[in-house]
Amino acid sequence: GAVVSQHPSWVICKSGTSVKIECRSLDFQATTMFWYRQFPKQSLMLMATSNEGSKATYEQGVEKDKFLINHASLTLSTLTVTSAHPEDSSFYICSATLQDRPSYEQYFGPGTRLTVT
Amino acid sequence: AQTVTQSQPEMSVQEAETVTLSCTYDTSESDYYLFWYKQPPSRQMILVIRQEAYKQQNATENRFSVNFQKAAKSFSLKISDSQLGDAAMYFCAYSSSGTYKYIFGTGTRLKVLA
Numbered sequence: 702g703a704v705v706s707q708h709p710s711w712v713i714c715k716s717g718t719s720v721k722i723e724c725r726s727l728d729f730q731a732t733t734m735f736w737y738r739q740f741p742k743q744s745l746m747l748m749a750t751s752n753e754g755s756k757a758t759y760e761q762g763v764e765k766d767k768f769l770i771n772h773a774s775l776t777l778s779t780l781t782v783t784s785a786h787p788e789d790s791s792f793y794i795c796s797a798t799l800q801d802r803p804s805y806e807q808y809f810g811p812g813t814r815l816t817v818t
Numbered sequence: 819a820q821t822v823t824q825s826q827p828e829m830s831v832q833e834a835e836t837v838t839l840s841c842t843y844d845t846s847e848s849d850y851y852l853f854w855y856k857q858p859p860s861r862q863m864i865l866v867i868r869q870e871a872y873k874q875q876n877a878t879e880n881r882f883s884v885n886f887q888k889a890a891k892s893f894s895l896k897i898s899d900s901q902l903g904d905a906a907m908y909f910c911a912y913s914s915s916g917t918y919k920y921i922f923g924t925g926t927r928l929k930v931l932a
Binding site for chain 2: 807
Protein backbone atom coordinates (compact mmCIF):
# COMPACT_ATOMS: atom_id res chain seq x y z
CA GLY A 702 0.00 0.00 0.00
CA ALA A 703 0.84 3.74 -0.03
CA VAL A 704 1.93 3.94 -3.66
CA VAL A 705 2.69 7.27 -5.30
CA SER A 706 3.03 7.65 -9.04
CA GLN A 707 4.43 10.43 -11.17
CA HIS A 708 3.82 11.21 -14.81
CA PRO A 709 5.73 11.61 -16.99
CA SER A 710 8.86 9.83 -15.82
CA TRP A 711 10.94 11.73 -18.35
CA VAL A 712 10.22 14.83 -20.38
CA ILE A 713 12.16 17.02 -22.78
CA CYS A 714 10.86 20.47 -23.60
CA LYS A 715 12.10 23.51 -25.45
CA SER A 716 13.18 26.65 -23.68
CA GLY A 717 10.27 29.01 -23.12
CA THR A 718 7.58 26.35 -23.01
CA SER A 719 5.72 25.03 -19.96
CA VAL A 720 5.60 21.49 -18.72
CA LYS A 721 3.25 19.84 -16.22
CA ILE A 722 4.19 16.98 -13.90
CA GLU A 723 1.49 14.96 -12.16
CA CYS A 724 1.77 13.28 -8.77
CA ARG A 725 -0.89 10.80 -7.71
CA SER A 726 -1.47 8.78 -4.57
CA LEU A 727 -2.87 5.54 -5.98
CA ASP A 728 -4.29 3.73 -2.99
CA PHE A 729 -4.69 6.34 -0.29
CA GLN A 730 -5.85 9.89 0.31
CA ALA A 731 -2.96 12.20 0.87
CA THR A 732 -3.24 14.92 3.48
CA THR A 733 -0.25 16.74 2.18
CA MET A 734 1.98 16.47 -0.84
CA PHE A 735 5.52 17.74 -1.23
CA TRP A 736 7.59 18.65 -4.25
CA TYR A 737 11.36 18.25 -4.25
CA ARG A 738 14.11 19.02 -6.68
CA GLN A 739 17.29 16.97 -6.84
CA PHE A 740 20.43 17.87 -8.74
CA PRO A 741 22.91 15.12 -9.68
CA LYS A 742 24.75 13.67 -6.70
CA GLN A 743 22.97 16.03 -4.33
CA SER A 744 20.29 15.75 -1.72
CA LEU A 745 16.60 16.47 -2.12
CA MET A 746 15.66 20.11 -1.86
CA LEU A 747 12.12 20.84 -0.73
CA MET A 748 10.41 23.26 -3.09
CA ALA A 749 6.89 23.46 -1.70
CA THR A 750 4.24 21.87 0.43
CA SER A 751 0.68 21.55 -0.83
CA ASN A 752 -2.55 20.68 0.89
CA GLU A 753 -5.74 19.79 -0.97
CA GLY A 754 -7.81 22.86 -1.72
CA SER A 755 -5.22 25.30 -0.37
CA LYS A 756 -2.48 27.39 -1.88
CA ALA A 757 0.91 25.78 -1.80
CA THR A 758 3.52 26.96 0.67
CA TYR A 759 6.81 27.60 -1.07
CA GLU A 760 10.26 27.36 0.48
CA GLN A 761 12.44 30.41 0.55
CA GLY A 762 14.10 31.07 -2.79
CA VAL A 763 11.59 29.10 -4.86
CA GLU A 764 9.79 31.21 -7.46
CA LYS A 765 6.05 30.81 -7.06
CA ASP A 766 5.29 32.10 -10.55
CA LYS A 767 7.73 29.72 -12.18
CA PHE A 768 6.75 26.59 -10.28
CA LEU A 769 2.97 26.48 -10.14
CA ILE A 770 1.51 23.87 -7.84
CA ASN A 771 -2.12 22.80 -7.88
CA HIS A 772 -3.50 20.30 -5.38
CA ALA A 773 -6.94 19.69 -6.84
CA SER A 774 -7.89 16.59 -4.88
CA LEU A 775 -6.71 14.31 -2.11
CA THR A 776 -5.03 12.10 -4.69
CA LEU A 777 -3.57 14.52 -7.22
CA SER A 778 -1.07 17.34 -7.17
CA THR A 779 0.52 18.93 -10.22
CA LEU A 780 3.70 20.94 -10.68
CA THR A 781 3.89 23.17 -13.73
CA VAL A 782 7.23 24.60 -14.70
CA THR A 783 6.40 27.75 -16.63
CA SER A 784 8.62 29.33 -19.27
CA ALA A 785 11.21 26.63 -18.69
CA HIS A 786 14.89 27.36 -19.16
CA PRO A 787 17.89 25.02 -19.28
CA GLU A 788 18.70 25.78 -15.64
CA ASP A 789 15.31 24.25 -14.69
CA SER A 790 16.59 20.89 -15.93
CA SER A 791 16.58 18.61 -12.91
CA PHE A 792 15.01 15.60 -11.28
CA TYR A 793 11.67 16.41 -9.63
CA ILE A 794 10.27 14.16 -6.92
CA CYS A 795 6.91 14.31 -5.21
CA SER A 796 5.86 12.70 -1.97
CA ALA A 797 2.64 12.32 -0.04
CA THR A 798 1.60 11.75 3.53
CA LEU A 799 -1.20 9.51 4.68
CA GLN A 800 -4.14 11.02 6.49
CA ASP A 801 -4.24 10.21 10.16
CA ARG A 802 -0.97 8.31 10.02
CA PRO A 803 0.98 9.20 13.16
CA SER A 804 4.35 8.16 11.86
CA TYR A 805 4.79 11.28 9.72
CA GLU A 806 6.26 9.14 6.98
CA GLN A 807 6.36 10.45 3.44
CA TYR A 808 5.75 8.14 0.49
CA PHE A 809 7.75 9.06 -2.57
CA GLY A 810 7.00 8.95 -6.25
CA PRO A 811 9.57 7.60 -8.70
CA GLY A 812 10.54 11.05 -9.91
CA THR A 813 10.45 12.94 -13.19
CA ARG A 814 13.53 13.88 -15.14
CA LEU A 815 13.09 17.21 -16.88
CA THR A 816 15.46 18.30 -19.63
CA VAL A 817 15.05 21.76 -21.12
CA THR A 818 16.80 22.31 -24.43
CA ALA B 819 16.21 25.78 12.68
CA GLN B 820 16.83 22.09 12.50
CA THR B 821 19.81 20.70 10.61
CA VAL B 822 20.89 17.21 9.59
CA THR B 823 24.51 16.33 8.97
CA GLN B 824 25.93 13.28 7.25
CA SER B 825 29.68 13.56 7.50
CA GLN B 826 30.56 10.61 5.28
CA PRO B 827 30.12 11.43 1.57
CA GLU B 828 31.12 7.91 0.62
CA MET B 829 31.61 4.57 2.36
CA SER B 830 32.70 1.16 1.15
CA VAL B 831 32.02 -2.25 2.64
CA GLN B 832 32.88 -5.77 1.67
CA GLU B 833 30.00 -8.04 0.85
CA ALA B 834 28.75 -9.87 3.99
CA GLU B 835 30.47 -7.37 6.28
CA THR B 836 28.92 -4.71 8.51
CA VAL B 837 28.96 -0.96 7.91
CA THR B 838 27.71 2.00 9.92
CA LEU B 839 26.54 5.25 8.39
CA SER B 840 26.57 8.35 10.57
CA CYS B 841 23.95 11.03 10.99
CA THR B 842 23.74 13.85 13.48
CA TYR B 843 21.06 16.45 13.83
CA ASP B 844 20.40 19.62 15.68
CA THR B 845 17.04 20.50 17.15
CA SER B 846 15.49 22.10 20.19
CA GLU B 847 12.35 20.01 19.88
CA SER B 848 11.61 16.99 22.02
CA ASP B 849 9.12 15.25 19.76
CA TYR B 850 10.26 14.31 16.28
CA TYR B 851 10.89 11.44 13.90
CA LEU B 852 14.03 10.25 12.19
CA PHE B 853 14.30 8.23 9.01
CA TRP B 854 16.86 6.54 6.83
CA TYR B 855 16.05 6.38 3.12
CA LYS B 856 17.83 4.48 0.41
CA GLN B 857 18.04 5.87 -3.12
CA PRO B 858 19.33 3.29 -5.63
CA PRO B 859 20.33 4.23 -9.19
CA SER B 860 16.65 4.17 -10.17
CA ARG B 861 16.33 7.20 -7.85
CA GLN B 862 13.20 5.82 -6.16
CA MET B 863 13.33 6.77 -2.50
CA ILE B 864 12.87 3.68 -0.31
CA LEU B 865 12.27 3.85 3.42
CA VAL B 866 14.84 1.75 5.26
CA ILE B 867 13.98 2.41 8.87
CA ARG B 868 12.12 4.86 11.10
CA GLN B 869 12.69 5.96 14.71
CA GLU B 870 10.31 7.88 16.93
CA ALA B 871 12.19 10.19 19.28
CA TYR B 872 9.99 9.26 22.25
CA LYS B 873 11.00 5.61 21.94
CA GLN B 874 14.17 4.65 23.74
CA GLN B 875 14.45 1.31 22.00
CA ASN B 876 16.47 1.36 18.81
CA ALA B 877 14.55 0.43 15.69
CA THR B 878 15.50 -2.66 13.70
CA GLU B 879 14.38 -3.97 10.33
CA ASN B 880 15.99 -7.27 9.42
CA ARG B 881 19.65 -6.47 8.57
CA PHE B 882 19.19 -2.77 9.29
CA SER B 883 19.33 -1.26 12.74
CA VAL B 884 19.89 2.17 14.21
CA ASN B 885 21.83 3.49 17.16
CA PHE B 886 19.69 6.37 18.38
CA GLN B 887 21.38 8.57 20.96
CA LYS B 888 18.88 11.31 21.74
CA ALA B 889 21.08 13.29 24.10
CA ALA B 890 23.93 13.26 21.62
CA LYS B 891 21.53 13.91 18.73
CA SER B 892 22.98 11.03 16.80
CA PHE B 893 21.16 8.54 14.58
CA SER B 894 23.49 6.06 12.88
CA LEU B 895 22.46 3.23 10.58
CA LYS B 896 24.07 -0.19 10.81
CA ILE B 897 23.82 -2.55 7.88
CA SER B 898 24.74 -6.13 8.70
CA ASP B 899 25.65 -8.85 6.21
CA SER B 900 25.93 -6.27 3.43
CA GLN B 901 24.65 -7.30 0.05
CA LEU B 902 25.40 -5.99 -3.43
CA GLY B 903 21.85 -4.68 -3.59
CA ASP B 904 22.55 -2.40 -0.64
CA ALA B 905 24.72 -0.20 -2.84
CA ALA B 906 22.95 3.15 -3.06
CA MET B 907 22.77 6.68 -1.71
CA TYR B 908 21.52 6.77 1.86
CA PHE B 909 19.79 9.84 3.24
CA CYS B 910 19.06 10.61 6.86
CA ALA B 911 15.91 12.70 7.39
CA TYR B 912 14.37 14.58 10.30
CA SER B 913 10.70 15.40 10.68
CA SER B 914 9.13 17.56 13.34
CA SER B 915 6.04 16.23 15.00
CA GLY B 916 3.06 17.88 13.37
CA THR B 917 4.67 19.32 10.26
CA TYR B 918 5.40 16.28 8.09
CA LYS B 919 8.21 18.27 6.47
CA TYR B 920 11.52 16.48 6.08
CA ILE B 921 14.96 17.92 6.48
CA PHE B 922 17.43 15.75 4.62
CA GLY B 923 21.11 15.25 5.15
CA THR B 924 23.51 15.49 2.24
CA GLY B 925 23.65 11.75 1.78
CA THR B 926 26.23 8.96 1.94
CA ARG B 927 27.06 6.89 -1.09
CA LEU B 928 27.55 3.27 -0.09
CA LYS B 929 29.59 0.97 -2.28
CA VAL B 930 29.48 -2.76 -1.70
CA LEU B 931 32.54 -4.65 -2.87
CA ALA B 932 32.21 -8.24 -4.05
